[in-house]
Amino acid sequence: xxxxxxxxxxxxxxxxxxxxxxxxxxxxxxxxxxxxxxxxxxxxxxxxxxxxxxxxxxxxxxxxxxxxxxxxxxxxxxxxxxxxxxxxxxxxxxxxxxxxxxxxxxxxxxxxxxxxxxxxxxxxxxxxxxxxxxxxxxxxxxxxxxxxxxxxxxxxxxxxxxxxxxxxxxxxxxxxxxxxxxxxxxxxxxxxxxxxxxxxxxxxxxxxxxxxxxxxxxxxxxxxxxxxxxxxxxxxxxxxxxxxxxxxxxxxxxxxxxxxxxxxxxxxxxxxxxxxxxxxxxxxxxxxxxxxxxxxxxxxxxxxxxxxxxxxxx
Amino acid sequence: xxxxxxxxxxxxxxxxxxxxxxxxxxxxxxxxxxxxxxxxxxxxxxxxxxxxxxxxxxxxxxxxxxxxxxxxxxxxxxxxxxxxxxxxxxxxxxxxxxxxxxxxxxxxxxxxxxxxxxxxxxxxxxxxxxxxxxxxxxxxxxxxxxxxxxxxxxxxxxxxxxxxxxxxxxxxxxxxxxxxxxxxxxxxxxxxxxxxxxxxxxxxxxxxxxxxxxxxxxxxxxxxxxxxxxxxxxxxxxxxxxxxxxxxxxxxxxxxxxxxxxxxxxxxxxxxxxxxxxxxxxxxxxxxxxxxxxxx
Numbered sequence: 319x320x321x322x323x324x325x326x327x328x329x330x331x332x333x334x335x336x337x338x339x340x341x342x343x344x345x346x347x348x349x350x351x352x353x354x355x356x357x358x359x360x361x362x363x364x365x366x367x368x369x370x371x372x373x374x375x376x377x378x379x380x381x382x383x384x385x386x387x388x389x390x391x392x393x394x395x396x397x398x399x400x401x402x403x404x405x406x407x408x409x410x411x412x413x414x415x416x417x418x419x420x421x422x423x424x425x426x427x428x429x430x431x432x433x434x435x436x437x438x439x440x441x442x443x444x445x446x447x448x449x450x451x452x453x454x455x456x457x458x459x460x461x462x463x464x465x466x467x468x469x470x471x472x473x474x475x476x477x478x479x480x481x482x483x484x485x486x487x488x489x490x491x492x493x494x495x496x497x498x499x500x501x502x503x504x505x506x507x508x509x510x511x512x513x514x515x516x517x518x519x520x521x522x523x524x525x526x527x528x529x530x531x532x533x534x535x536x537x538x539x540x541x542x543x544x545x546x547x548x549x550x551x552x553x554x555x556x557x558x559x560x561x562x563x564x565x566x567x568x569x570x571x572x573x574x575x576x577x578x579x580x581x582x583x584x585x586x587x588x589x590x591x592x593x594x595x596x597x598x599x600x601x602x603x604x605x606x607x608x609x610x611x612x613x614x615x616x617x618x619x620x621x622x623x624x625x626x627x628x629x630x631x632x
Numbered sequence: 633x634x635x636x637x638x639x640x641x642x643x644x645x646x647x648x649x650x651x652x653x654x655x656x657x658x659x660x661x662x663x664x665x666x667x668x669x670x671x672x673x674x675x676x677x678x679x680x681x682x683x684x685x686x687x688x689x690x691x692x693x694x695x696x697x698x699x700x701x702x703x704x705x706x707x708x709x710x711x712x713x714x715x716x717x718x719x720x721x722x723x724x725x726x727x728x729x730x731x732x733x734x735x736x737x738x739x740x741x742x743x744x745x746x747x748x749x750x751x752x753x754x755x756x757x758x759x760x761x762x763x764x765x766x767x768x769x770x771x772x773x774x775x776x777x778x779x780x781x782x783x784x785x786x787x788x789x790x791x792x793x794x795x796x797x798x799x800x801x802x803x804x805x806x807x808x809x810x811x812x813x814x815x816x817x818x819x820x821x822x823x824x825x826x827x828x829x830x831x832x833x834x835x836x837x838x839x840x841x842x843x844x845x846x847x848x849x850x851x852x853x854x855x856x857x858x859x860x861x862x863x864x865x866x867x868x869x870x871x872x873x874x875x876x877x878x879x880x881x882x883x884x885x886x887x888x889x890x891x892x893x894x895x896x897x898x899x900x901x902x903x904x905x906x907x908x909x910x911x912x913x914x915x916x917x918x919x920x921x922x923x924x925x926x927x928x
Contacts, residue, residue: 367770368763368928384770388663401763403680403755410679411764417672418664418768458764462661 319344319497320365320466324374327360334360336521337374342499344465347492349512349529350501351605357521358501359397362470365499366395378466378497390419394459395468399451399475401458404444408435408454411443415458429457434483448475456484466497473507485511505605509533517608524608533604541577543570544593545584554587555580571597664769666778672768673778677786683748687786690744691794697737698798699805705729706809730806730813731820734799735827738886741794742834742859745787749838750851752783757846762928772924780839780916787835791828799824819892826889833912834859837882840915843923859883882911 320342327335335357342348352358363369365376367384375382378393386392402411412426430439433453438446443454452475459467469488473481488511492498502508508515508529515532517525525532545551548570552562560574572580577594584591662668677683709729712719756762769775799815806813814820837858842851859882866878878884879899888895888904899907 363763363927366763366767368766370925370927386663386770388661389770390768391661391663395767397763397767398760401760403676403759403761405682406676406679410675414672414675414679415764415768417675418668420662420668 319380320376320378320468320499321380322361322365322374322376325361325364325371325376326373327357327364327369328372333521335364335371338518338521338523340516340523340526342497342516343514344497345492345495346513347488347498347500347511348514348516349508350499350516350518351503351505351508352501352518353503356518358518359470361518362395362397362468362499362501365468366393366397368397388419388462390415390421390462390464392462392464393466393468394462394464395470396452396455396459396472397468397470399448399455400443402443402451402454405442407440408443408446408457409439411454412457412461416461419462421461425461425463429460432460433457449477449480452476453480456487464496466499467491468499470501471503472500473502473504481507517605519608532608533598539574539576540597541572541575541580542593542595542597543572543580543591544568545570545589545591547589550587551584551589551591554583554589664771664774666774669769669774670778670781673775673782677752677779677782683752686744686748687790690741690790691797693740693744694737694791694794695798695801697740698734698795698802701733701736702730702802702805705733706806706811709809709811728819730802730811731817731823733802733806733813734795734815734820735823737794737798738791738827738831741791742831742883743856745791745831746834746838746855746859747852749783749787749835750842750855751848752779753839753842754846754848754851757928758848766928773920776843776920776923780836783835783839784832788828788832791831792824795824795827819890823890826886830886830889830908833882833908836912837915840912840919843919844915880907882908885911 320340322338322340324337324339325335326333326337338357338361350358350361360369361376364371365378365383367382377383378386383389383393402408406414409426409430412429413423415421416423416426430436433456435450435453435457438450443451446454452472456469456472459469467488469484472484472488476484485507488498488500492513500508500512512529515525515527515529516523517532543551545568548564548568551570552564555562555572555575557575560572563571563573565571575583577596581591581594756765765775766772796815799813799820803813803815834855838851838855841854842848845851845854863878863881863883866874866881885899885904885908888899889901889908891898891901894900898904
C-alpha cells in the first residue's frame, strides 16, 4: 500500500506536485494518469526516496521507502528505462543490483528469462532499443520479488506483443495481492489494464476512483435508441434530468435514463424500439472531460468520494 | 524477441512468501548491508570496459615513464661523470637520482586515476544509473562510501604495483649506466607507498568532484585545474601570498612527504600529510552531505 499525504514538490518557482493525497491499495492495478508534466514521474521519484518532498509524506506499507530494511525486496520500480549505465551489459547491471540485497544469481537469470531478455543479456545496454530498455527496467523492478511494484510508463516503446505482456504481467502481480502502481498517458491502455485510476493534472489529483466510475463520468449514462416513433418516445421519456436528442430520422440519444427504464417506458407507451445500446464514454472522453476545467475536477472528486454512483448524478 | 508470459510456477521458492494475502511490508531477505553494497560497487567497477582500459593505461604509462626516466637518468649521470662540476652537484644531492625513477610517471597516473574517480561518480548521474543505485541503497551514503573505498583501494594497489613494475623494468637500464637502484631500500619503499597513497587521494578528490558537479567534463576540468593549472598559475602570479599558498596545493604535498631531509621553506612531512588529508576529507564530506540532501 502506498500512501501520500499532502505530498508537495516545488522546483524553484514551479510547483510540480501540489499537496496530493492518495492511497494505492494492494491487490489491484492502480493507474496513474495524466498529461506530460502533470507530476506523475515526480510523484513516483518521491515514493522511491529519490526526490525529497518539499512538504508532506509518502510511505510504502506505512514506512518511508528509505527506511525499509530491504528496499528492493519491498518495492521494485521502473522509473526510467535508461536508469542504467549504457556501457554495462544487462546481466551485469542486474547482478550489481542484486548484490546489494544478496539476491541470488538464479533470480537474476529468472527475471532475464521472464522479461525475454535472454538473447541480449550479455550485450551493452547502450545498444538496446527503447522496448528492450523497458524490459530491462521491468526485470530490475521484479528482481527482489517485491510486494509493491511501481512502473512509470512501462509500455512506452514496446511492440504490441510487449504491451500485452506488460498488461498480463501487472494483472498477474495484482492478483497475487501485490500493490501495483502504473503510470501512463495512454488512456486506452489504462482502460484495459487498471482497476482503479488516479488522474493527476498540473500537480493536483483531479480524480481518484474505480476506472468504471471515471468512464461513466458523473453518472451520465447515454443510450442510443432506434424507434419508428421517435416523437412519441421523446414525449414518453421526458422528465427531470433526462435529455433526449434526435440525431437522425429514427435515432435518439438519451442521457440520464438507464436502458431498462427506457425499455419500460416504451413498452408502457406501446412504442416499438429496435435498438437499445448503452453508450460508454471512452476513457479518452472521460479524461478530456476531466481536464477541461479545474472546477469540474472538484465536483467529480466530491461525488466520486461520497458515493461511487451507478446512474443519475441528480 | 519473443515475449515470455509470466508463469507463477517459475517464480521459484522466493515467491512463496509473497502470495496473495501476505501481510504487506514484510521483507523476506537481507537488505543492503555495507559489505553487500561494497560487493555491488565492485561488480559495477569491474564490468565497465572503459574502467579496465583506464587501469591498463595507468600501468603502461607508469612503467613506460619509469623506463624512459631510467634511460634519461643514465644519460645524465654519464654526462655528469665527464663533467667534474656536474659530478659535484650530483654528489651533493646524495647521488641518488635513481631512487625517483620508478615514480616518474606519477603525474600521469594521478591524471588518469583522478579522472576515473570523477567518471565513476559523474556517469552515475549522466546515464541515470544513480536512480537504480540509490533506489537499491536509499540511504545513499553506504553506496558513496563503498564506491570511494573501491576507487581508493584500486588506485593505491594499481599505483603501487605499477611503480614496482616500473622499478623492475628500469633496473637493467640503470645497470647499463652503472647506476644502482635498490627497490627494497627504505627510501624506495617510502616513495612507492607515499606516491600510491597520493594517487589514491587524487582519485578520492576526483570522485568527490564527480559527485558534486555530476558532469564528466566539468569534473575532469576541475581536477585538471586543481592539479595542473593552479600550481603554474600560483607560480606566475606575483606576491608573497601565492608563494605561500602554492605549498598548500595538493599536488605539492608529495615532495615534502618523500624528502630524505627537510628542505627549507617547504612543509614538514607531517604538515604535508595533513594538508593532503584535508584536501581529501573536505570535498569528500561535502560531496557525501550534498549527495544525501540533493534529489537524484
